Amino acid sequence: MIGEYVYCRIQRGGTQLVQAMRVFIMLVLAIITAGVSHAATAQTSSPPIGIVIMHGKGGMPSRHVASLASSLEDKGCLVANLEMPWSERREYDVSVIAAEKEVEEAFAALQKRGARKLFIAGHSQGGMFAMYYGGKHPVDGVIAIAPGGSVSSQAFREKLGKSVERARALIAEGKGDTKTRFDDFESSKGTYPVVATPAAYLSWFNPAGAMNMPSAVRSMPPKIPVLWIVAKNDYPPLRQINLPLFRSLPPHRFTRLYEPDSDHRGAPSASRDEIVRWLAEAATAEER
Numbered sequence: 427m428i429g430e431y432v433y434c435r436i437q438r439g440g441t442q443l444v445q446a447m448r449v450f451i452m453l454v455l456a457i458i459t460a461g462v463s464h465a466a467t468a469q470t471s472s473p474p475i476g477i478v479i480m481h482g483k484g485g486m487p488s489r490h491v492a493s494l495a496s497s498l499e500d501k502g503c504l505v506a507n508l509e510m511p512w513s514e515r516r517e518y519d520v521s522v523i524a525a526e527k528e529v530e531e532a533f534a535a536l537q538k539r540g541a542r543k544l545f546i547a548g549h550s551q552g553g554m555f556a557m558y559y560g561g562k563h564p565v566d567g568v569i570a571i572a573p574g575g576s577v578s579s580q581a582f583r584e585k586l587g588k589s590v591e592r593a594r595a596l597i598a599e600g601k602g603d604t605k606t607r608f609d610d611f612e613s614s615k616g617t618y619p620v621v622a623t624p625a626a627y628l629s630w631f632n633p634a635g636a637m638n639m640p641s642a643v644r645s646m647p648p649k650i651p652v653l654w655i656v657a658k659n660d661y662p663p664l665r666q667i668n669l670p671l672f673r674s675l676p677p678h679r680f681t682r683l684y685e686p687d688s689d690h691r692g693a694p695s696a697s698r699d700e701i702v703r704w705l706a707e708a709a710t711a712e713e714r
Contacts, residue, residue, distance in 0.1 A: 473542040473543045473709055474502075474504060474540045474541050474542050474543070475502075475503045475504065475541065475542075475543045475545065475705055475709050476503070476504040476505075476506070476533065476536030476537065476539070476541025476542075476543065476544050476545070477498060477503050477504070477505055477506070477536075477544075477545040477546070477547055477569075477705070478506045478508060478529055478532050478533060478536070478544075478545075478546045478547065479491050479494065479495050479498075479505060479506065479507045479508065479547050479548070479552075480508055480510050480529075480546075480547070480548035480549070480552030480553075480555060480556060481508075481509070481510065481513065481548075481549055481550075481552050482512075482548075482549045482550025482551050482552055482553075482574070483512050483550055483551040483574075483575055483610075483612055484512070484513070484514045484612065484615070485513060485514065485549070485550070485552075486509060486513055486514060486515075487507040487508065487509050490549055490691050490692075490693075490694050490695070491507060491549050491552070491694045492507070493694070493695040493698065494547075494694040494695060494697070494698050494701065495507040497698040497702065498698075498701070498702065498705075501702050503705070504536045504539050504540065504541045506532040506533075506535065506536055508528065508529070508532055510525060510528070510552065510555070511524075511525050511528075511626075511630075512551050512552075512575075512630070517620045517621055517622055518620060518622040518626050518627055518630050519622065519626065520626060521625060521626045521629040521630075522558075522629040522630060522635070522636040522637075523629070525555070526559060526562070526563070529546065529559055529563075530563070543566045543709045544564075544565050544566050545565060545566055545567045545568070545569060545705060545708070546559055546560055546565050546567075546568055546569070547568075547569035547570075547571065547701070548569070548570065548571065548573070549571040549572060549693065549694050550571070550572055550573065550574045550575065550690065551573075551574060551575035551637075552571075553569075553570035553571050553572060553573030553574070553655075554570070554573045554574060554575045554576060554637055554639055554642070555636075555637070556568050556569065556570055556573070557570050557573060557639065557642040557643065557646065557652075558636045558637065558642045558645075560646060560650055560652070561642050561645030561646045561647065561650075562645070565650065566650075566651075566708065566709065566711065567650060567651045567652070567653070567680070567704075567705070567708040567709075567711075568646070568650060568651075568652045568653070569652075569653045569655070569701060569704070570652060570653070570654050570655065571655045571693050571694050571697060572655060572656065572657050572660050572664065572668075572690050572693040573639065573654075573668060574613070574661075574664050574690075575612075575637055576637060576638060576639030576640070576667065577630070577631050577632070577633050577635070577637045577638060578633045578634070578637075578638040578639065578640060578641070579639075579667070581611070581613075581663070582611055582631075582633070583633060585609065585611040585617050586608075586609050586610070586611055586617075586631055588609070589608040589609040589627070589631070590628065590631050590632065590633070592606075592608070592624075593606075593608065593624040593625075593627045593628040593631070594624075594628060596624040597624050597625060597628065601624060602623060602624045602625035603623050603624075603625060604623060604624070605621050605622060605623055606621070606622070606623070606624055606627075607619050607620070607621050608620055608621075608622060608624075608627050608631075613661050613663065613664070614661075614690075639667070639671060640671065640674075643671050643674055643675060644674075646675060646676060647676070648676035648677070648678060649678070650678070651678045651679070651680035651681050651708045651711065652672075652675055652678070652681045652682075653680075653681075653682055653684060653700075653701065653704045653708075654668065654671075654672040654675070654681075654682070654683050654684070655683075655684045655685075655686065655693055655697050655700075656668045656669060656672070656683065656684075656685050657685065657686055657687075657688045657689055657690055657692070657693040657696070658685050658686065658687050658688070659687070659688060659689040659690075660689065660690045660693070661690055664690065669683075680704070680707055680708045680711060682704065684697060684700045684704075686700070
C-alpha cells in the first residue's frame with residue numbers, strides 16, 4: 427500500500443511538472459511572437475529615410491564614403507552618393523549656389539523614390555558643406571564626418587589669401603567667368619593648383635562665405651539634430667577646431683558627438699554602425 431501510494435504521488439507530480447512546463451513554453455513562445463510582431467510593425471511604420479552623402483576634398487564617391495553608402499543601402503536607406511564640385515576631377519567647376527541645387531535635385535529624386543525623412547552627410551569638406559546646407563535648407567538631420575576645409579581658419583587665410591584677392595580683382599575687371607589657375611590647400615597635401623573661374627573660386631574660398639565653419643554652426647537651426655563625428659586619430663588641428671565647435675551647437679535631444687577609433691580618412695567606414703543607429707533615432711523626431 428505504501429509503495430503504491432508513493433508511486434501515485436510521483437506519477438501525479440510528474441504529470442503536474444509536464445503540464446507546468448507546457449504552460450511555460452507556451453508563454454515563452456507567445457512573448458517571442460509578440461516581440462517579433464512588434465518589431466516588424468515598428469520597422470514597417472518607420473518613415474523611409476533618404477540620405478545624400480558627399481565625399482571629401484579631392485575625393486570621389488567610390489573612395490572613403492563608398493562603404494558607408496553601401497551599408498546604409500543594405501539597411502534600407504535610399505542613398506544618393508554624389509560627386510561634388512570639390513572632387514579630384516571637377517575642381518570647383520560650379521559655384522556654391524549651383525552645388526546647393528545639385529543637392530536639392532538629389533533630394534527631390536530620393537523623395538520620388540519614397541523618402542520621407544531627409545538627411546545630409548559629408549566627410550571632411552563634404553561635412554563642412556553638409557553643415558552649411560543644413561543651416562539653409564529643410565532637412566531632418568546633418569551628419570558631419572570629420573568636417574574640415576573651413577576657409578576662415580588662419581591656415582587657409584595664409585595659404586590662399588593671394589589667390590582669393592586675385593579672384594576678387596579678376597571679377598572686378600569683368601573676367602569672373604574666365605578659367606584661371608588658383609591655389610587650393612589641404613592639410614595632408616599642402617598647397618596645390620586648381621583651375622576654375624574666379625567667380626566660382628571666390629564663392630568657395632571667400633573667408634566670410636559658405637565654407638566658414640563657425641558661421642555654419644551659428645546658422646544651424648535648433649530644430650535640426652547633428653551627429654558630429656571627430657576621429658580619435660584625426661589631424662590634431664581638426665580635432666582642436668571640431669570639438670569646441672560641436673559644443674557650440676544649439677541643444678537638441680538627438681545632437682551627439684561620436685569619436686571613432688580611426689584616422690581622418692577612415693572615419694566614414696569606422697562610423698557606419700553609429701550612423702545607422704543615430705538615423706533610426708533621429709528619423710523619429712517630430713516633423714520639421
